[in-house]
Amino acid sequence: MILVVLENQRGNIHAFSQEAVAAGQQLSTKLGLDLCILCLGENASALKEQASNYKVKNLILAQNDLIGSYSADGYSKALDQVISELSPKYVLMGHSYMVRDFLPRVSAKSDVPFISDIISVTYHDNVPIFARQVFNAKIATNVQADSNNNTILLSFQSAAFSSDDIEAGSPENQIDFSLNLDTSDIRSESEPEFQESASSVDLTTAELIVSVGRGIDSQDNLPMIEALASAMGAEIASSRPVVDMGWLPPYRQVGSSGQVVSPKLYLSVGISGAIQHVVGMKGSKNIMAINKDEEAPIFEIADYAVIGDLMEIVPKLTEEIQKNK
Amino acid sequence: MKIAVLTKAIPSYESSIRIDSSEKWIDESIVNFVVNESDSYALEEALQIKEQLNDDSEVVVVIMGSESNTSKVLKDGLAKGADRGIFIKNDTSETDPLSIAKIFSEQLKEESFDLILSGLQSDDLGSGQTGVLIGELLNMSTATLGIETKMEDGKIKVKRELESGWFQWVTLPFPASVSIQSGINEPRYPSLKGIMGAKRKEVKLVDAQSVSDSKQEFIKLFLPKTEKVTEKIEGTVDDIVSRMIDILKNNLKVI
Numbered sequence A: 001m002i003l004v005v006l007e008n009q010r011g012n013i014h015a016f017s018q019e020a021v022a023a024g025q026q027l028s029t030k031l032g033l034d035l036c037i038l039c040l041g042e043n044a045s046a047l048k049e050q051a052s053n054y055k056v057k058n059l060i061l062a063q064n065d066l067i068g069s070y071s072a073d074g075y076s077k078a079l080d081q082v083i084s085e086l087s088p089k090y091v092l093m094g095h096s097y098m099v100r101d102f103l104p105r106v107s108a109k110s111d112v113p114f115i116s117d118i119i120s121v122t123y124h125d126n127v128p129i130f131a132r133q134v135f136n137a138k139i140a141t142n143v144q145a146d147s148n149n150n151t152i153l154l155s156f157q158s159a160a161f162s163s164d165d166i167e168a169g170s171p172e173n174q175i176d177f178s179l180n181l182d183t184s185d186i187r188s189e190s191e192p193e194f195q196e197s198a199s200s201v202d203l204t205t206a207e208l209i210v211s212v213g214r215g216i217d218s219q220d221n222l223p224m225i226e227a228l229a230s231a232m233g234a235e236i237a238s239s240r241p242v243v244d245m246g247w248l249p250p251y252r253q254v255g256s257s258g259q260v261v262s263p264k265l266y267l268s269v270g271i272s273g274a275i276q277h278v279v280g281m282k283g284s285k286n287i288m289a290i291n292k293d294e295e296a297p298i299f300e301i302a303d304y305a306v307i308g309d310l311m312e313i314v315p316k317l318t319e320e321i322q323k324n325k
Numbered sequence B: 001m002k003i004a005v006l007t008k009a010i011p012s013y014e015s016s017i018r019i020d021s022s023e024k025w026i027d028e029s030i031v032n033f034v035v036n037e038s039d040s041y042a043l044e045e046a047l048q049i050k051e052q053l054n055d056d057s058e059v060v061v062v063i064m065g066s067e068s069n070t071s072k073v074l075k076d077g078l079a080k081g082a083d084r085g086i087f088i089k090n091d092t093s094e095t096d097p098l099s100i101a102k103i104f105s106e107q108l109k110e111e112s113f114d115l116i117l118s119g120l121q122s123d124d125l126g127s128g129q130t131g132v133l134i135g136e137l138l139n140m141s142t143a144t145l146g147i148e149t150k151m152e153d154g155k156i157k158v159k160r161e162l163e164s165g166w167f168q169w170v171t172l173p174f175p176a177s178v179s180i181q182s183g184i185n186e187p188r189y190p191s192l193k194g195i196m197g198a199k200r201k202e203v204k205l206v207d208a209q210s211v212s213d214s215k216q217e218f219i220k221l222f223l224p225k226t227e228k229v230t231e232k233i234e235g236t237v238d239d240i241v242s243r244m245i246d247i248l249k250n251n252l253k254v255i
């Protein structure tokens, strides 16, 4: 049996969970295993309602007051109980922040492997092989888990599967799973989620973006980037380390923990192209990237791969753009 | 309070990464090892917690790997102000997160740390699991993606980064294992005095007890495939810039 666990995202099935459903349907077909969907904890009844038009064998609801809101202790304990009762071969989720927070606990509790952040699945003699990115996305690797183990936990990187591929249908059975949780199981206390003050620059509507990464090496080189952006009439954006180091304010950050942008041109300067950055800009109409490393992962998604030293290219480019005005 | 900080030595961003002949790992001989990014923020957080508590608290850097890969990172941690180190010698490139966490737990359980800080993700393996796994194995409370911490009423409060600009405070009882997100603080540089003093600090050397039942393994490393048709632009700076201008002007019509 294959078990996909749905995550709540502000009242709806999390986008990553929908992709996990698509992954689950594929594995189920290829391996001839039943597909079950588990609606767990936070907002589970509403998730179950929304999942009722997926083609799936069993739709399972596991609710309990103690996991009415998320906690790592509560969710890991609950999922551990489901796994020991149902012994699924694979448990699938999206590689969300919540999954990072609790799924490793399940792995340690149940002593089963957790292959995290999977980018693709291939099949060899009906054995699925999972690919992951390593070394900052410069290399990928095929991973195989011990087949003696009953259960293998999997989480999928965003866009590894597409929710457009979900096969519609209706569940054959709807099942209530009763959880056995105790107040003492949950050690942490969570406060309500909140957002920080809204960003003062909306990069999502920008037509042209010049985005700068750690490759500029020093805050002293920022004026050079600002000159380029101003010559082009572009907004400045950046990768996370540039914000972490305090060179630019947080609202300039693009990526999974920043803004998601889709300008006509995204000119990336000294950015390696880690997935957490790429998810924020891969929807750009055109991507031009300057990087001195020919193998930088950013070039895999770039339309134009400029291989060279930004310190030399940027000032010259700015000068030429000004001449062309 | 006894605080452990896991700091991993990983290939620097500038290092070229080549798959070795086994196809299961990389050629480490051409790689320069540096501290994992989020781990340096974790170390700084531990040092700041100790400074705020201003009591007999202790910060211990813990590192696993081969001596040649890790020695600089370990020395650096001590030079920045950690009180002592634990070096878990392991010359194999273990890639299974659960086995790695079991090795750590085995070595750390006797120490009874109140707090274990780690980075949210290692930039080489990228599993994003070790801190949480150790927390479960040592029966500690856990939180991930910490972007601020506070000590309050004998507990630790952690501001967690959530998706798309949301945050949440969680309060954990000790012992706790917390993974730290980059940007939480401003990591210090070692002082000259720190560098001199580091030589006299205690480093406990232990051998990694191998965990026989590895749960998952790398079977073959490969180079990622390109999804798009990409035009390569290279040559002299003048060649490059004139081609870029041509594209910006004529293809994309943005200048």
Ligand SMILES: Cc1cc2nc3c(=O)[nH]c(=O)nc-3n(C[C@H](O)[C@H](O)[C@H](O)COP(=O)(O)OP(=O)(O)OC[C@H]3O[C@@H](n4cnc5c(N)ncnc54)[C@H](O)[C@@H]3O)c2cc1C
Residues within 6 Å of the ligand: A136, A212, A213, A214, A215, A216, A238, A239, A240, A241, A242, A253, A254, A255, A256, A257, A258, A269, A270, A271, A272, A273, A274, A275, A276, A277, A280, A290, A291, A292, A293, A296, A308, A309, A310, A311, B013, B120, B121
């Ligand atoms: C949960 C989580 C959330 C994250 N969220 C985000 C996010 O929202 N946004 C984000 O950006 N990152 C995010 N990250 C971090 C991400 O994984 C990467 O660490 C980060 O994107 C790397 O930034 P970078 O490309 O600027 O730096 P690096 O990876 O260090 O790359 C620098 C690049 O500059 C190049 N370079 C250096 N010098 C020159 C030169 N002279 N000329 C040309 N090129 C040069 C190098 O070849 C290298 O490719 C997140 C990580 C995690 C785990």
Ligand SMILES: Nc1ncnc2c1ncn2[C@@H]1O[C@H](COP(=O)(O)O)[C@@H](O)[C@H]1O
Residues within 6 Å of the ligand: B006, B007, B008, B009, B036, B038, B039, B062, B063, B064, B065, B097, B100, B117, B118, B119, B120, B121, B122, B123, B125, B126, B127, B128, B129, B130, B131
């Ligand atoms: N070999 C190691 N030595 C020291 N710390 C480690 C090691 N492996 C993992 N860690 C810690 O665990 C965190 C998460 O690693 P990972 O689970 O591999 O993504 C890292 O950021 C480190 O803090």
